[in-house]
Structure formats: structure tokens, C-alpha cells
Amino acid sequence: MTINTLAKGGWDREQMACFRKMEKVIVAMQDPDMGMKMRNQRLLITVIPHAMTGVLGELLLWCLTEAVHLSGMLVRYGYIYPLKEPRSLVLRPDESPYRFQTPYFWTSTRWPASELDYAIYLAKKNIRKQGELMEYEKERYSLLHKRINHTWDFVVMQAREQLRASKQRRKADRIVLECQEQAYWLINRPPPGAHNVLDMGLERPNNFSKTVGVFVYDVPSLCICVCMCSFVKYSEQYQNHDPIMQGCLPSNPWISDDTAHWTMSSEIVPTPTRLRVERWSFSFMELLKDIMGMREFMLYLEKEFSAENLCFWQACEDIRHGESSRILEKVEDIYKNFLAPGAARWVNIDSKTMDKTLQGLRHPHRFVMDDAQMHIYFLMKKDSYPRYLKSDLYKNMLAKAIVPQETKKSVFPFMRRQRHSSPSPAQAVIQVTEEDGHAKGAGRAGTNSAAGSHV
Amino acid sequence: MACKGLQEGETVASLKKESESLKKKLDEERGKLSDIELNQVAEKVEVLGPLCIKTRRVLKGHGNKVLCMDWCKDKRRLVSSSQDGKVIVWDAFTLNKEHAVSLPCTWVLTCAYAPSGCAVACGGLDNKCSVFPLSLDKNENLSAKKKSVAMHTNYVSGCTFTSSDMQGCDKKANVWDMRSGQNVQSFETHESDINCVKYYPSGDAFASASDDATCRFYDLRADREVAIYQKDSIIFGASTVDFSLSGRLLFAGYNDYTINLWDTLKGTRVSVLFGHENRVSRVRVSPDGTALCSASWDNTLRIWS
Numbered sequence: 038m039t040i041n042t043l044a045k046g047g048w049d050r051e052q053m054a055c056f057r058k059m060e061k062v063i064v065a066m067q068d069p070d071m072g073m074k075m076r077n078q079r080l081l082i083t084v085i086p087h088a089m090t091g092v093l094g095e096l097l098l099w100c101l102t103e104a105v106h107l108s109g110m111l112v113r114y115g116y117i118y119p120l121k122e123p124r125s126l127v128l129r130p131d132e133s134p135y136r137f138q139t140p141y142f143w144t145s146t147r148w149p150a151s152e153l154d155y156a157i158y159l160a161k162k163n164i165r166k167q168g169e170l171m172e173y174e175k176e177r178y179s180l181l182h183k184r185i186n187h188t189w190d191f192v193v194m195q196a197r198e199q200l201r202a203s204k205q206r207r208k209a210d211r212i213v214l215e216c217q218e219q220a221y222w223l224i225n226r227p228p229p230g231a232h233n234v235l236d237m238g239l240e241r242p243n244n245f246s247k248t249v250g251v252f253v254y255d256v257p258s259l260c261i262c263v264c265m266c267s268f269v270k271y272s273e274q275y276q277n278h279d280p281i282m283q284g285c286l287p288s289n290p291w292i293s294d295d296t297a298h299w300t301m302s303s304e305i306v307p308t309p310t311r312l313r314v315e316r317w318s319f320s321f322m323e324l325l326k327d328i329m330g331m332r333e334f335m336l337y338l339e340k341e342f343s344a345e346n347l348c349f350w351q352a353c354e355d356i357r358h359g360e361s362s363r364i365l366e367k368v369e370d371i372y373k374n375f376l377a378p379g380a381a382r383w384v385n386i387d388s389k390t391m392d393k394t395l396q397g398l399r400h401p402h403r404f405v406m407d408d409a410q411m412h413i414y415f416l417m418k419k420d421s422y423p424r425y426l427k428s429d430l431y432k433n434m435l436a437k438a439i440v441p442q443e444t445k446k447s448v449f450p451f452m453r454r455q456r457h458s459s460p461s462p463a464q465a466v467i468q469v470t471e472e473d474g475h476a477k478g479a480g481r482a483g484t485n486s487a488a489g490s491h492v
Numbered sequence: 493m494a495c496k497g498l499q500e501g502e503t504v505a506s507l508k509k510e511s512e513s514l515k516k517k518l519d520e521e522r523g524k525l526s527d528i529e530l531n532q533v534a535e536k537v538e539v540l541g542p543l544c545i546k547t548r549r550v551l552k553g554h555g556n557k558v559l560c561m562d563w564c565k566d567k568r569r570l571v572s573s574s575q576d577g578k579v580i581v582w583d584a585f586t587l588n589k590e591h592a593v594s595l596p597c598t599w600v601l602t603c604a605y606a607p608s609g610c611a612v613a614c615g616g617l618d619n620k621c622s623v624f625p626l627s628l629d630k631n632e633n634l635s636a637k638k639k640s641v642a643m644h645t646n647y648v649s650g651c652t653f654t655s656s657d658m659q660g661c662d663k664k665a666n667v668w669d670m671r672s673g674q675n676v677q678s679f680e681t682h683e684s685d686i687n688c689v690k691y692y693p694s695g696d697a698f699a700s701a702s703d704d705a706t707c708r709f710y711d712l713r714a715d716r717e718v719a720i721y722q723k724d725s726i727i728f729g730a731s732t733v734d735f736s737l738s739g740r741l742l743f744a745g746y747n748d749y750t751i752n753l754w755d756t757l758k759g760t761r762v763s764v765l766f767g768h769e770n771r772v773s774r775v776r777v778s779p780d781g782t783a784l785c786s787a788s789w790d791n792t793l794r795i796w797s
Contacts, residue, residue, distance in 0.1 A: 054684055054704065055747070058727040106766060107725055110748055232770070236789075238557075239599060239617075264696070264714040265533040268739070269757055271694045273537070275738035280782040281545065281797070282740060290568075290585065291548040291783045291797040299567060302780065456586045461626070462566050462609025 056114075056145040062107075063116045067137055113234050115144060118220035126223055136213070142221040144235070150225035153188065156181045158222055160196035173229050274319055278312055286310075286441040293444060294456050301441055304328050311438040318426050321418040325350075333434060337425045345382035346413050346421070349375045353410035357403055368401040376409075386412050530709065530719040534757035540740070543753070547767050548783065549795035551582055553589055556598075557789035559616075559773050564605040567780045571612045572793055573600035579614045581605075581626060584785065584795055593624055665689055665700050665710065679710050681717045688732045688774075692756075693739045699756075703729035707744045709756065721754040723761060732774045737781025745772030751786055751796075767794055 105128075111117050112128040112135070119125065120134040128135075140146060147154075159178045162169050170178060182189060203211050227233045277283050290296050301310055309329055317324040317333075324330040331347070338344040349371070356367045375384045376394070386394070390408050397405040425431055556576035563570045568585040577598045581591040597618035604613045606623075615621035665686055667677040684704035691698045697711045697718075705726050709719035721742065728748035735742055741762065742754040751765040751772055770789035777784050783797040 055728055058705070062727070106748070106750065106764075107727070110728075238771075238789075239601070261528055261711070261714045261716075261718070262533065264711045265528065265530050265718060267694070267696065268530065268692070268711075269534055269537055271692075272738050272740040272757060275693070276740060278781070279736050279738035279740065280780065281736050281777075281784070282540070282543070282738065285782060289782050289797055291795055296585070298782070299780075458583055458586045458588060459566065459568065461569070461583075461590060462564065 053145060056143070059111060059114060059116055060140075060143060060145065063111065063137060113232070115142075115220050115224040118216060120216060124219075124223065126220065136216070138220060139217055142217050144221075144224060147221075150222075152181060152185060153192065155222065155226055156185060156192045157195045157199070158218060160192050161200055164193075164196055165200060171228070177226070278316060286443050288444040295444060296457065296459070297441070297444075299459075301439070308437055308439050309434075311435070311440045314431075314435050314438045317431075321414075321422045324422065333430065334422075334425055337428060337430050338421060340430075341421065341424075343421060345375065345384055346417050348382060349384045350410060350413055350417070353406040356406055361403070364403060365401055368398065368405060371406065372398060384409075384413055385416070529759075530757060531759040534759075537757055539758070540755055540762055543763055545753070545763065545765060545784075545796050547794045548797045549584055549587060551584060551587060551793040551795070552791070553580060553582075554578060554791045556791060557770070557773065558787040558791060558793055559600060560602045561774050561776060561785055561787040561793060562603055562605045562612075563776055563778050563785065564609050565607055565779055566609060567778050567782065569605070569609070570776075570785060570793075571603045571605045571614075572787055573603035573614050573616070574791070575599050579603055579612060579624070581612060582793075584793075591626055595622075663702075665698070667712065677712065677715060679717060681708060682706070684729070687730065690733050690735060693735055693737065699733045699735065699742055701730035701733040701744055705729055705746075707733055707742065707754065709742075719756070719759050721752075721759060721761070726752065731772060734775050734777050734784070736777055736784075743775045743777065743784055745775045745786055745788075747771045749788070749790075751775060751784075765796060768792070 108117070109128045112119070112126050115126060116138050117128075117135050118138055119127075119129070120136060122133075155177075159170065159174055159181070162174070163178065185192070203214060206214070223231075224234060227235075280289055285298055287297050287301075288295055290298050300306075302313065305328065313327065313329075317327065317330045324334055331351075335344055335347055338347050352367070352371050352375070356364055356371070359367065374380055374382050376386075376391070377383075386409050390412050394406065394409045551572070554572065554574040554576060555578070556574050558572050558574045561570055561572040568583060569581065569590070570584050571579060571581045573579045575598055577595045577600060579593045579595065579600055580589055582589055591612075593612075593614075595614065595616070595618065597616055600614050600616040602615050606612065609626075611623050611625045613621055613623045663680055663682045663684060663686060665679045665682075666675050668674065669676050679700075682700065682702040682704055683706075684702050686700045686702045688701045689698050692709075696713055697709060699707055699709050701707050705728060706720055706722040707730050708717050708721070710716065711718045721744070726746065726748075728746050730744045730746050732745040733742060735756070740756055742756045743751055744754065745751050749766070749768045749770055749772065751768075753762040753765070754760070755762050765786075768786065768788040768790050772786050772788050774787040775784060783795050785793055785795050787793045
């Protein structure tokens with residue numbers, strides 16, 4: 038378990054790693070041989086040393102891709118700051134001058150930024166030029182004054198001392214120092230409404246586990262080659278089905294605003310798409326996952342007089358994913374219909390599994406049918422499933438399946454299609470959609486029409 | 493984890509030493525098995541052509557950072573939760589907000605859409621996981637109908653309706669057997685906290701996103717890491733990952749406001765998606781793979797396609 042040993046009171050280890058990487062980039066950028074070109078820059082009448090212009094261009098040459106973004110981040114985090122408009126830590130695509138922040142003011146060096154230091158900074162600003170503080174700075178200044186009133190003398194004294202020392206510096210150095218300090222505080226005490234780059238979200242509770250965990254590995258390791266080839270195969274198989282990679286027919290609804298694709302692929306359609314029927318042949322699970330696939334498979338099994346297997350599997354799934362309160366009654370149903378000797382839809386399970394299951398039935402729980410379900414699943418997968426794929430039933434399905442026409446890009450690209458809303462799934466539950474329900478409905482309709490004809 | 497009291501002659505220190513040596517032995521055994529990396533096996537695979545992925549929708553409405561989102565099975569609706577304490581259900585296609593619930597706590601860290609489409613679950617700083625049925629009656633006060641399904645001792649950081657077998661904690665990714673409660677496998681190759689894990693579509697592997705600015709791909713059957721997705725220019729931690737439908741593309745959201753697209757097999761970066769103005773907290777591919785949704789601390793969600 039990771040233990041936070043950094044002395045800098047509660048510093049987030051995530052941030053430290055991140056800052057260190059940025060600092061590495063910054064140091065490399067200032068390398069005298071390989072780094073960026075810097076020269077003295079005239080700012081108004083003072084000459085500022087080691088400034089860079091055309092930063093964006095330089096960075097583009099230096100870091101190739103994502104230069105704009107990465108350099109933007111470096112400016113946001115204050116490692117590079119602008120000389121003109123220093124209040125805005127944003128990288129501009131022009132010739133405005135920038136400077137590297139001194140390591141003394143790197144966020145990681147002086148963390149956390151203390152209230153005392155902030156108070157001294159604001160005091161300096163206040164003393165130096167009355168009214169130089171911005172509104173929000175004035176508010177914070179008075180808040181600090183209340184909060185650390187006991188050390189206020191010290192604050193003012195420090196501020197005066199630092200101002201006195203800086204007066205003895207050359208003007209250029211003084212301006213540089215002021216800019217550096219300002220950039221530092223813009224990061225560590227951002228103005229209200231400004232983007233706070235140091236916002237790290239919720240603190241994660243440290244996990245100091247006192248127990249020593251010994252993990253028992255019972256996983257047979259497969260040959261690496263086999264495993265990795267399986268990923269290649271899987272991706273190749275599904276490539277045509279991946280809309281983000283290959284597009285989808287007739288068109289991607291998010292791009293064209295046309296929901297035809299979703300209509301054609303909804304759970305129950307009169308004719309499924311070709312891609313969908315093809316997917317049933319990828320794996321047994323794909324067939325069972327698709328409601329229409331399962332229905333077709335059931336039809337096939339009925340012809341072979343082995344439909345009870347699929348019914349059993351479905352009933353077991355229902356227990357696994359259903360309400361806890363009904364587990365007992367469902368388990369009893371399954372036993373009555375599928376497992377009891379002489380049951381109406383008896384399933385063929387080997388004796389060992391049957392014994393184990395019957396044992397488990399004494400104390401039924403959500404996973405009590407797992408072994409039996411697994412046995413029947415593999416039975417269907419090895420036997421009925423491959424035969425189904427070779428059957429006429431499946432082949433006809435495949436032949437009938439539709440391949441939607443690709444929608445040509447509209448002639449008037451500026452005309453946006455109306456985006457229609459769809460019924461919420463929450464509404465669908467109100468309607469009964471079970472097959473039995475349909476049959477009942479049809480029966481009722483029959484009588485209604487009969488009644489109607491009398492009128 | 494199997495936890496027994498200390499046996500005679502054992503101390504925490506001695507057990508720690510024993511566990512360290514066992515770990516070393518395990519790594520040695522793993523190393524003995526073939527040394528090949530995934531990108532070598534995938535050399536013969538065709539290189540991916542240029543992908544044109546753009547923002548197709550921007551969902552605005554949250555008042556603060558969007559922390560989590562989840563798609564509905566109908567492929568167009570989604571639920572999102574935010575630091576402002578709100579959970580919103582959107583029809584992302586039409587940009588309509590269909591439901592909005594206010595939770596008494598801020599920082600709703602997680603939300604999930606029920607497979608039936610009739611409810612959403614969420615949890616956060618209130619240490620509870622609550623389930624709200626989605627009613628279409630506009631006047632109904634959804635908050636009144638919420639049902640608490642779990643109480644935790646600390647904040648709830650993740651919840652989902654399907655059986656989630658995995659968890660990233662610290663630098664380790666652990667695979668748990670839900671029935672026995674046992675930790676079946678463990679992987680520790682990241683250099684920093686893991687923020688997110690996601691199964692590969694076939695279920696035989698998973699990817700992880702970490703603060704060390706890398707994403708890694710682990711094979712469950714071979715029991716080891718098989719690929720690392722990293723670049724020198726990627727400095728900021730990755731917070732979230734998801735696979736495209738075929739598993740060929742890996743979408744990863746980072747703390748530098750970008751989403752990087754990786755070729756899962758070749759280990760190369762395919763593209764970068766810019767657009768968010770703050771950290772990307774969550775990326776999720778829609779159930780039919782037609783779009784990617786990203787949630788961000790810039791208070792918006794974006795749909796990319």
C-alpha cells in the first residue's frame with residue numbers, strides 16, 4: 038500500500054509527480070544548447086533579460102505535436118508567464134513576450150502557499166501604491182487582517198522590509214520579481230471566477246492497511262501468444278461492427294441527426310440487419326444476448342425437441358438477476374419443471390452436477406443453479422448452437438436480413454434535420470410486452486371486432 | 493483478502509517479508525512465460541486510417557463539475573451527476589433534460605442507469621447509494637421516492653447496476669469473485685494511483701487509467717500486463733478509460749482536459765480530442781458504439797462521433 042512519506046504536510050502525491058514532469062520540460066526548454074532562444078526584451082523603457090517572443094512558434098518547433106496544448110498548460114500552471122497583461126495566464130498566438138518562472142516560485146517548491154505569505158504580498162502591494170489592490174484583493178486583505186490579526190505587526194514589518202530591499206535592486210530586476218510574484222499568486226490564490234488549476238477535487242482517503250494480504254493465485258496462466266492473438270482476432274471480427282471506426286448504415290445518428298439506424302436496430306424489428314444476424318455467429322453469448330437471436334434459436338430448438346434446455350437456462354438467469362424476495366419460489370418452480378424425476382421439461386444433467394444442485398436446493402440462494410446452468414449452457418454451445426448456424430433457419434435469416442443503404446450526404450448541408458424525441462424506456466414498462474400478452478391482446482381484439490361487426 | 497489472526501511465531505514484519513518474497517517469486521514466474529508485447533503480435537494488423545471524430549453535442553446545464561455519467565440501454569439517453577448535488581437524465585440526442593433530482597449532498601460522485609431504463613442509482617458524499625425510479629409525471633417529486641440501497645462508512649465512489657467484478661485501489665488492480673468475495677487476481681505495475689478500470693469487450697482483459705499518466709492493458713488469462721499506452725508529451729494523469737465496441741480503440745480522458753485515442757493493439761496514439769475546458773472526469777462509449785460521451789469539470793458533457 039502506498040504510504041505518504043512526503044514531509045510537505047499532506048501534499049497530494051499525484052500532483053507532485055505531475056509538477057515534476059512539467060518542471061523537467063521547463064528545465065529542458067531552458068537548456069543553453071537545445072533549449073529555446075531567449076534574449077533581452079524591451080518592455081516600455083526597461084530592458085527585461087531572458088525573455089522570449091514568438092513563444093508559440095518556438096514551442097511548435099520544439100515539442101512537435103500538441104505544442105499548443107502543452108504550452109498552454111505550462112502557462113496555466115505558471116511555469117511561463119506573460120510580461121504584457123501579466124494578469125492573464127494564457128498563451129497568446131502572437132509576438133507578446135513571456136518569461137520562465139523562477140524555480141523559487143514553482144508551485145511545488147513553495148507548497149502550500151501560506152496565508153502569511155499571501156498577507157505579506159498583499160501588504161506590499163498596498164503600501165507600494167495605495168489603491169493598487171483589486172476589489173477581490175481588498176476583500177481578502179481585510180479578511181486576512183481579521184484572521185491573523187495577532188501577527189499583523191509582523192506582516193507589515195516584513196512587507197516594509199521586502200519593499201526596502203527591492204528598492205535597492207535595478208529596475209529591471211524589480212519588475213521581473215514583481216511579475217514572478219504576481220504570477221505565483223495568480224495560481225495559488227486565483228481571482229474569483231478564474232479557473233483554479235490547483236483544484237484537485239475530493240481528497241482520497243489514504244489506505245493504510247494493517248493486514249498483510251497473501252493472494253492465492255489459482256489462475257492457470259495461458260501462453261501469452263495465444264491470449265494476444267485472441268485480441269487481434271476479436272478486434273478484426275468486430276471491426277465492421279464498430280461504428281466509430283467503420284461508420285454505420287444508413288448513417289450515424291449523432292452526425293446526420295437521422296435516427297434510422299436506431300429504428301432498424303431496435304430490439305424487435307420485422308427484419309433484422311445483416312450485421313446483427315452475422316453477430317449471432319460470433320459467439321453463443323452474442324446470440325443469447327440478442328432478444329431476436331434467442332427467439333430464433335428457441336424456434337430451432339423446438340424443432341429439435343430440445344427447447345427445455347434454453348428454457349431452463351433462461352429460468353436460471355432470471356434467478357441470478359431477479360429480485361431476492363422471489364428466489365425461493367423461482368427455485369422451487371425450476372425444480373418442479375426441469376429437475377424433478379418425471380418433470381414435464383426434464384433437462385439432462387450429469388449425475389454429479391445433479392447431486393450437487395439438489396444438495397444446494399436445501400439452502401437456496403441466488404447462485405444455487407450456477408453449476409447446472411453452466412452444464413446446460415455448454416451442452417447447447419457445443420451441440421445445438423453449431424448446428425443452428427448451419428441450419429436453413431439461420432441461413433434464411435441471413436439471406437432475408439437487410440443491408441441499409443448508406444445515406445448520401447445531404448445536398449443542403451446547412452439544413453439541419455429535426456431531432457425527434459423518442460419514448461422514454463420508463464414509459465415502456467407500463468405496456469405489457471410479453472409474448473403471452475400479445476396473444477391475449479389478439480384474442481381480445483378478435484372479440485372486439487366481432488362485437489364491432491354487429492353494429 | 494483472507495484475514496487470519498497472527499499465528500504463533502509470526503509478526504506483522506515477518507509476514508510482510510514473506511508476502512514480499514512470494515510476490516517476487518510470482519513476478520519471476522510471470523516473466524518466464526513469453527516476453528512478447530502485444531504490439532509485436534499486432535504488427536501484421538492494418539494500421540488504422542485517420543478518424544474524424546468531432547463534438548456532436550454539448551450538454552450544458554450542470555452548475556458545477558460533472559463527476560460521472562452513464563448511458564441508458566436505449567443508446568441515446570444518459571444520466572449525469574455533478575458536484576452541485578444534481579443528477580440529471582438527458583436525452584442526449586435532442587439535448588432535452590428529462591429528469592433532474594437534487595440530492596441533499598454535494599459531490600455526487602457516481603451515477604448509473606438501470607438496464608430497464610426505469611431508474612437511476614447514485615451515490616457520493618452522503619455515504620449512501622440511492623435508487624430513484626424515473627417517473628414521467630412532471631409534478632412528481634422524485635426525491636421523495638428515492639430508496640437507499642446501501643450504507644457505506646465513507647463516500648461512495650462507484651456504483652453500477654451490472655455485476656462489477658473489478659476495482660482499482662492505490663496502484664493495484666484487483667479482480668474479485670463476487671460469489672466468494674475472494675480476491676482472485678491482482679496486478680501492480682502502475683506507478684501511481686489507478687483511477688479507473690474497464691473490461692475489454694470480450695471480457696478476457698481490462699484496461700486501467702492512472703495518475704502516472706499511463707494507461708495499461710492487462711490480460712486476465714495470461715495474468716500480466718501486455719501493453720502500456722504512454723507518451724512523453726502526456727504529463728497529466730489519466731482519470732478514465734473505455735473501449736470502443738470492437739475493442740480496437742481505447743478512449744482515455746486526462747487531467748489536461750484532453751481525450752487521447754489509443755490503438756489498443758499497436759499501442760500507438762491515434763488521435764487527441766480537444767474541447768473540454770477542464771479535467772475530463774469520465775468517458776463512456778454508447779451501448780451500440782455509435783458515440784462517446786465525456787463528462788468534465790467544465791460543467792458540460794460532450795458527445796463525440
